[in-house]
Amino acid sequence: MLKTxxxxxxxxxxxxxxxxxxxxxxxxxxxTIIDLxxxxxxxxxxxEQIAEQNSYLQNMPYTDRLDYFNSMANxxxxxxxxERLAGIEVPERAEYIRVLMVELTRILNHAGAxxxxxxxxxxxxxxxxxxxxxxEKILDLFESVSGARLMCNYFRFGGVARDLPADFLPRLRxxxxxxxxxxxxxxxxxxxxxxxxxxxxxxGILPRDLALAYSVTGPVLRGSGVAYDVRKAEPYxxxxxxxxxxxxxxxxxxxxxxxxxxxEMRQSRRIIEQILEQxxxxxxxxxxxxxxQNVRPPVGDAYARIESPKGELGFYLVSDGSGRPYRYKxxxxxxxxxxxxxxxxxxxxxxxxxxxxxxIDIVMGEVDR
Amino acid sequence: xxxxxxxxxRERFAQDLPGVIVTAVxxxxxxxPAHGPQPGPLVMQDxxxxxxxxxxxxxxxxxxxxxxxxxxxxxxxxxxxxxxELVYRFYHVTGGPPLVLKTRVPRDQPELPALTPIWPGAxxxxxxxxxxxxxxxxxxxxxxxxxxxxxFEGFPMRKDFLKQGDKYLGADE
Numbered sequence: 001m002l003k004t005x006x007x008x009x010x011x012x013x014x015x016x017x018x019x020x021x022x023x024x025x026x027x028x029x030x031x032t033i034i035d036l037x038x039x040x041x042x043x044x045x046x047x048e049q050i051a052e053q054n055s056y057l058q059n060m061p062y063t064d065r066l067d068y069f070n071s072m073a074n075x076x077x078x079x080x081x082x083e084r085l086a087g088i089e090v091p092e093r094a095e096y097i098r099v100l101m102v103e104l105t106r107i108l109n110h111a112g113a114x115x116x117x118x119x120x121x122x123x124x125x126x127x128x129x130x131x132x133x134x135x136e137k138i139l140d141l142f143e144s145v146s147g148a149r150l151m152c153n154y155f156r157f158g159g160v161a162r163d164l165p166a167d168f169l170p171r172l173r174x175x176x177x178x179x180x181x182x183x184x185x186x187x188x189x190x191x192x193x194x195x196x197x198x199x200x201x202x203x204g205i206l207p208r209d210l211a212l213a214y215s216v217t218g219p220v221l222r223g224s225g226v227a228y229d230v231r232k233a234e235p236y237x238x239x240x241x242x243x244x245x246x247x248x249x250x251x252x253x254x255x256x257x258x259x260x261x262x263x264e265m266r267q268s269r270r271i272i273e274q275i276l277e278q279x280x281x282x283x284x285x286x287x288x289x290x291x292x293q294n295v296r297p298p299v300g301d302a303y304a305r306i307e308s309p310k311g312e313l314g315f316y317l318v319s320d321g322s323g324r325p326y327r328y329k330x331x332x333x334x335x336x337x338x339x340x341x342x343x344x345x346x347x348x349x350x351x352x353x354x355x356x357x358x359x360i361d362i363v364m365g366e367v368d369r
Numbered sequence: 370x371x372x373x374x375x376x377x378x379r380e381r382f383a384q385d386l387p388g389v390i391v392t393a394v395x396x397x398x399x400x401x402p403a404h405g406p407q408p409g410p411l412v413m414q415d416x417x418x419x420x421x422x423x424x425x426x427x428x429x430x431x432x433x434x435x436x437x438x439x440x441x442x443x444x445x446x447x448x449x450x451x452x453x454e455l456v457y458r459f460y461h462v463t464g465g466p467p468l469v470l471k472t473r474v475p476r477d478q479p480e481l482p483a484l485t486p487i488w489p490g491a492x493x494x495x496x497x498x499x500x501x502x503x504x505x506x507x508x509x510x511x512x513x514x515x516x517x518x519x520x521f522e523g524f525p526m527r528k529d530f531l532k533q534g535d536k537y538l539g540a541d542e
Contacts, residue, residue, distance in 0.1 A: 041515060044516040046501075213490055232464065301411075318411075320398040321399075326445075329443040331441040
């Protein structure tokens with residue numbers, strides 16, 4: 001009988017598979033994980049306090065830096081919270097443009113995240129490059145509307161910063177035409193590749209009741225079989241006008257989370273097609289002309305949340321009647337989705353940890369704030 | 370899809386858990402300015418829970434009312450009023466608006482029972498509140514700083530925390 005000993009090792013903070021400066025304090029017995037504690041804060045800049053010293057509008061570009069993959073989604077949640085606090089109305093056309101941007105963001109996030117996930121599974125770079133190629137096309141569109149590719153800073157209180165340029169819709173249609181083949185290819189890659197199947201099926205299982213108890217959101221929660229999507233559960237903006245499905249998994253393993261993301265890309269494309277149909281009839285301009293940008297909301301508090309590509313992104317704001325938020329709190333999806341990481345990894349091998357972490361899809365700008 | 374209004378909730382609580390809900394006093398929020406318009410007090414509509422009873426209230430919300438999803442715990446520092454307010458936000462898994470519970474603890478002794486033992490999803494929320502506001506959650510299994518390093522002194526989100534610039538200004542004078 002061999003004598004075994006438990007060993008504590010650190011994965012990260014400087015590790016190519018941790019998606020940023022993120023450390024996992026792992027206790028292993030041979031190759032098997034006994035315990036895992038996530039350690040982070042390396043990118044902590046006290047985002048919330050800096051935001052309390054800025055005016056409401058100054059925080060809009062700062063929210064871009066939370067989840068730097070999805071700046072449009074962050075802008076949307078923040079704009080919703082301020083509009084709820086200050087009672088600002090948004091014209092119909094602006095709502096359509098907003099939803100369009102957020103759904104494009106979802107596609108680009110999932111294309112990138114799945115590329116990184118396959119990268120973590122050991123299929124080096126190829127699929128990541130394909131995902132990034134699709135992402136680039138959407139970033140080009142973002143550049144044409146906002147002038148920036150990543151830090152878009154496109155939303156304003158009561159609408160968006162400027163209207164769509166003339167060539168935007170034709171370019172968007174071209175992109176949508178090319179999209180299904182890319183998504184099908186991505187799905188086929190996982191469903192038919194023996195190595196990827198072995199690395200993902202039955203790995204990192206998060207059962208339904210545990211997922212709920214741990215408050216995870218987004219594709220991680222839906223992968224565990226809970227059909228909870230903020231767009232359906234508490235429709236905001238104009239999501240009640242669109243027809244789309246909420247994909248769910250059955251087991252809650254890496255494979256399910258992967259397929260949920262693939263299906264969400266298809267559903268986002270469906271929403272965008274409905275937007276293209278309805279956009280010409282939308283009333284109003286791209287922004288409410290009466291909305292002041294240097295808002296001074298009345299004393300009170302407001303909370304708004306959206307279904308960001310990574311989960312439920314919420315902003316809690318308290319106003320003391322001045323031009324700066326008295327309290328500005330971000331409910332970051334990546335941060336909370338990390339809570340069950342230890343339970344998800346327990347009993348699996350060290351090499352599975354990177355895959356499980358990749359399937360949660362975190363971004364450190366949002367985890368650390 | 371249960372959608373209980375604040376009044377209905379208040380009745381349910383009074384019936385099943387008497388003494389848990391306390392009356393909310395309007396908050397002053399900021400010092401009244403010497404000149405200019407006076408901002409009004411902050412009147413909260415949401416239910417205010419006795420901090421000692423927060424576990425019982427959360428258990429009731431989850432097991433009896435069915436709001437199984439704890440989404441958020443936010444802390445607000447009301448320096449003028451001398452208290453911290455914690456905002457718990459629960460959702461029903463079939464959808465609908467949140468159920469909001471608030472509770473207030475005094476700034477000089479910010480202690481209340483932890484939700485983490487009965488609700489593992491509260492873990493990182495409570496550690497964050499401890500790290501940035503210094504709120505002590507009694508019964509939390511691993512109440513350590515989550516963002517800042519362990520040797521850090523003070524709680525940076527408190528309104529009276531000296532920012533780095535302020536500190537150096539003070540040293541020069």
